[in-house]
Amino acid sequence: MIKVCLLDRPFDPGAFVGAFTAAHPGLGAVCTFVGEVRGGDGVAALELSHYAPLTLSGMEQLASRTADRFGLIGLLMLHRVGELRPGEPIVCVSAAASHRRAAFDAAQFAMDHLKSRAWFWKREKRGGQWSWIEPRAEDYADLARWD
Amino acid sequence: MARLVFLGKLADVAGAAECAVKPGALADVLARLPAALAVALLDERVRVALNGELIAHPEAVILADGDELAFLPPVSGG
Numbered sequence: 001m002i003k004v005c006l007l008d009r010p011f012d013p014g015a016f017v018g019a020f021t022a023a024h025p026g027l028g029a030v031c032t033f034v035g036e037v038r039g040g041d042g043v044a045a046l047e048l049s050h051y052a053p054l055t056l057s058g059m060e061q062l063a064s065r066t067a068d069r070f071g072l073i074g075l076l077m078l079h080r081v082g083e084l085r086p087g088e089p090i091v092c093v094s095a096a097a098s099h100r101r102a103a104f105d106a107a108q109f110a111m112d113h114l115k116s117r118a119w120f121w122k123r124e125k126r127g128g129q130w131s132w133i134e135p136r137a138e139d140y141a142d143l144a145r146w147d
Numbered sequence: 148m149a150r151l152v153f154l155g156k157l158a159d160v161a162g163a164a165e166c167a168v169k170p171g172a173l174a175d176v177l178a179r180l181p182a183a184l185a186v187a188l189l190d191e192r193v194r195v196a197l198n199g200e201l202i203a204h205p206e207a208v209i210l211a212d213g214d215e216l217a218f219l220p221p222v223s224g225g
Binding site: 049051053054115116117118119120121122123132133134135136138139 | 152154155156159196198199201217219220221222223224
């Protein structure tokens with residue numbers, strides 16, 4: 001089962017992952033990654049904007065490509081949009097497979113592609129001022145290792 | 148009318164997330180925008196989607212009534 005969601009309010013990754021693993025009895029491995037908004041560094045808020053006609057369909061394509069490439073039993077892919085506070089979950093990927101290696105690799109593959117390819121724009125608020133977050137070279141390097 | 152949609156920091160340059168424009172060839176549409184915005188939209192890293200589909204040759208677009216053209220700057224990563 002592939003489940004992909006854009007969420008516009010705070011979510012509990014554990015509740016989603018619990019339901020996801022329960023839906024796949026007999027799986028051998030599940031690897032879950034949860035990304036949270038980093039605190040410190042004066043960041044008061046992070047805002048994610050997206051483009052509805054492209055963002056969700058792009059994530060769905062990535063999810064099915066990931067599931068095919070690693071032979072997954074199931075894949076859960078959740079991403080927040082809107083305004084978030086430090087400590088809030090922003091992304092959750094959970095990959096279910098027969099064996100651990102595929103589950104680990106699929107979660108990393110999905111995250112590397114989500115970070116650098118998915119249609120999200122982020123800006124952060126510091127000292128009452130918003131500023132856009134630019135692309136980072138590391139994200140492209142993370143992606144290149146899957147070529 | 149047709150609609151232009153500005154994502155990410157292009158919305159700041161435009162001063163709005165979207166605007167209504169007179170249909171026509173993209174070059175003519177851009178010529179009627181503020182110069183700073185037109186230059187930002189023409190950045191080669193900006194991708195363009197017509198009615199929700201990415202297109203390879205935006206310069207060839209002729210906007211019809213009701214079309215939506217979105218300008219997508221590089222995504223943020225991080």
